[in-house]
Amino acid sequence: MKRLFSSMIAASVLATGGAMAEPANPSDPEEFRALMVEFYEDRYPDVPFEDYNMGVYAIDEDARSQWEGMMIFPETDQYIAAGEELWNEYRLPNGKPLSSCLGEAKGLRARYPHYNKEDGEVHSLGLDIINCQKNAGEEADKVWDPKNNYKKLANVLAYLASESNGMTNMVEADSEGAKAAYNEGKEAWFRRTGRLDNSCADCHQYHGGKYVRAEHLHMNLGNTTHFPIFRYSKGKMYTMHKRIYGCIRDTGTVPPAQYSEYARNLEYFMSFNDNGLELNGPAIRK
């Protein structure tokens, strides 16, 4: 807890230019988000806010031109097509399509993640798909959960991302419960874990945009708008929850499960901070 607190102070002192005596760690999501944006405005005064949805390519010209090359015939197209077919053809055990449970594909991704006042939980699109299947009585090995049918899940998420492309990311946090979930996510962001004793913030905020070996590290603005991603280095699709899981595991610990409350709150925190950016998934990363 002490460490978490000191990371918070470091973040806020950096965010306010280092001159403040009182560390700023507002519990109001909008105030905290504004500090994050300022933090990056100070660090990269020449990068326009709307470019952050490109991730590191916003700040690294060489990588950006390579990436623009990758986007001419994007590798993601085949995953979108596979996902579209699944979305259209899959039927729940009651014979109905997934849209009977989730609504139409257009704009669906843009309504996630969100906080649901009724059950007091952050809803992730992937988990809502899984729960839709489970609630309809789908057989366990046919549910598109990360363990049994990860590829189907990732492909459908790629298709749904493409159906919200160009819309503006607007995550709401307007109830006490939503604010609490945001703050849980924020704590998780600053919590050091594992043998490496690193937090998300250690890698992505204090060093966000700096080099690790030959690679630029992604920053914590624009972390969510483009998921799922095709990773060139791995040759496969990564959902947000697989990525979070991998990043925590790489600190040398056993991570909370994909779509656990912990991971959903983290997703919520990151997604809220991306408000105002254009959705641009699925994307390609090295």
Ligand code: HEC
């Ligand atoms: C030890 C350093 C380290 C830690 C700690 C870490 N990450 Fe990462 N993260 C990376 C690296 C390296 C990559 C791949 C290169 C990149 O995309 O920055 C990455 C990539 C990501 C991406 C993909 C960014 C994109 O634009 O595609 C997300 C999202 C992410 N991390 C979230 C997290 C979260 C959430 C945590 C905390 C639970 C975390 N990371 C902790 C090193 C770290």
